[in-house]
Amino acid sequence: MDQKELREWESRCIQEEPPACTAGCPLGVDARAFVQAMVQGDMQTARRILEKTMPLIGITARICEAPCENFCLRKDLGGSIAVGLLERSCISSAPRQGKILCLPSRGKKTGVLGGGPSSLVAAFDLAKKGYAVTLISSTSPGGWLSDMPSTVIPPEILAEELAVLEKMGVWFESATTLTPDVLAEVRTRCQTVYIGHDGELDTELCNLLANVAPETMALPEEGLFTGGIADAEHLWRYITSVAQGRAAALSMDRHMQGVSLTAARPRPRHGHTDLFTSLKDVNPKARIIPSTENDNYSPDEARQEAERCINCQCLECVRHCVYLQEFGSYPKVYSRRVYNNEAIVKGTHQTNTFINSCSLCGQCEILCPHDFSMATLCLEARQRMVEENRMPPSAHAFALDEMRAALSSQFELVRMAPGHQSSSAIFFPGCQLAAVRPDQTIALYHHLRAQWRDTGIWIGCCGAPAHWAGRKTEFREIGEQFLQSWRKLGSPRVLTCCSSCLQMFRKQLPEVDAQSVWSITAPPLNAAAPAKQLPLALTDPCTARNDKATQAAVRRLIADLGQELADLPLSGELTECCGYGGLMDNANPELTRKVLENRVSQTSADFLTYCIMCREQLARTGRPVLHILDLLFPETARSAEEAPLGISTRRANRRALKIRLQEEYFGERISPPEEWQGISLKIASELLPILEKRRILTDDIRQVLWLTEQSGRYFEHQSRGIRLTSARLGEVFFWLEYVLNGNEYLLQKAWSHRMVPAKVTK
């Protein structure tokens, strides 16, 4: 990923756009964070947030007319958050938190004429930027602020803010009247001059202030700037003056530094933001009215009012995805992490696990207002990792082994219908259905052949695991291999039960006419929902998210069976992955557990699915889960409560299914089993879950034991009668601890590792 691509990714996620209140604040105050601090009753933090952007804070926080409230998303849901009142409440309860930091002196002088609020703000900002400011007024500085009732601005507060300005180095001078002569004199000693409309200017000086450029507050005469143009009738008189004073100060700074007044200048947002915030689950809640006569909130009222804040965020994707929650941030930040991960030359690639944990299910893309696809981000990152040889070898090892086994001659079977020389269709159950439900695979094959006699059968794998693991070359090769065999069959229609296979074929091999079995079958005559079956929650596989036709076909089939469905909001195009997709379960089993728990917590109903991996994964939670084949073929139905099959059983089922088809259907001679398959093995039952977790197959165990018999090499315990042996299969070293009883092996322990040991010979 290069910088440009990173920017593109980042720009899609709008979570960092300001909330409406900030966008509606001419000073860009982070009102959301401020209000959230008020929810906690944390006045200090709240004040610190205001101090970041607010000039003359003691005054601004007291009298700002809060135009932000006009844009607040709460507006029509009980009334905007009273940000203004909350600021008042904060400012009177917490003292100043941080020092005002001024930049080191730039050795340049600037003048401010008039003592109105806009002039004070211009002086404040310019002093902060390191300029020597002289403020000249004809009355006491503060202008119309001094006329405010003392309950609104106590005189000592104004005095305090003026003292702050003085401390910042602002030099106060007075003149009897502010005339063009005074301006001319100031110009001789200052590079730029600000003339505050809200000060007491004489008419002639006022006349000089025509034709101001609204964006920069620059006057036609070079070096002159103005502001404070709002009059007493103006709804937002104070904040407008403040904003203009600030805009002018920014221009004056640019002018004195000799840079363009307009280039890359942040535009005022006037409430505009691209932040999306869902109001779907937000209930109306009325604004809290202060109970005291001075119109101020009590601490309790302030908290209650603050609690109404929606805390506007997008996070549409994060709200629903356990994976996105797990890593604590949101896609904009995640895309930066992926980028940084690639930029690392030396050191730990901390984002590897993150990249490999995504199930690539695509829910985020549907939810995101800008179609941000974490799936694409992560898949492409994986592909680059593989290409650059940075992919952790163990990340997807087991799934890839399983896939390669399914594609090997030991397990793969491709046949025309028995007695047929051509096939108009071929049944491709998908590698996992064949492994988990061999009986139902055959039942379904029968059923299809009852409709189309010449339907062939293909027990294999579509290569999805290679795709998910980022292994482009391997995936392409599997596709090419598939095409070759498929053409040899006469390019038949491919009928599959697996949404992942269907997705792979459609994306990768568009010339193959691939169809979902569910969209072409009618229920067999004897099929029906068992009597009194409660409504089931139908979970669509994530790879069928965009396959509306299959989703509808499955629902029709279920309706024909008389099975009622329970409500499951996140289904159809919003469905969730079971953790098998994208090989999440391989790279992050812990996370998969959370994903599954979250999924079953969404309904109290039992589940129904048409993906065998969804069935097996969801069943791990203990929730009853049926596969649609259990309804279609009652005579082969498995209990919804049945625990998921282990890895070794799946492997054995695959092997047995091929043999059964060869013998029963095609009358073929079965090739003799491999020698290691003859090893007589007994496994202590408490060891089974450990083998499952460590992903050690009984096939692996038998092979290691057979190799031990061949070599005659093992360790024997001096007194305990146990033996220890190991062998390397592929990249993995397997260790077995066992007792040999006659010719039967009683396995007691098994473990594995990848590091290669070698004794150093002296």
Added chain:
Amino acid sequence: MSMSFLPEDMNWICRPCGVKLQPSTVELSYLGSVFSVELPACPQCGAVLISEELATGRMLQVEQLLEDK
């Protein structure tokens, strides 16, 4: 990872060599990194014993660390 990983129980005999395993210097390598550690090994044929505790503990951690390097 230069450490000693000798299991409590060292009473293993190598077959067919017929000699007891001895603490030995062993090199463990993975993805281009090599570590020198002390492990039980057969003084005669050099076969090394990797205990369950080591394989599923420290060694697994190091493997994962190296995979992310």
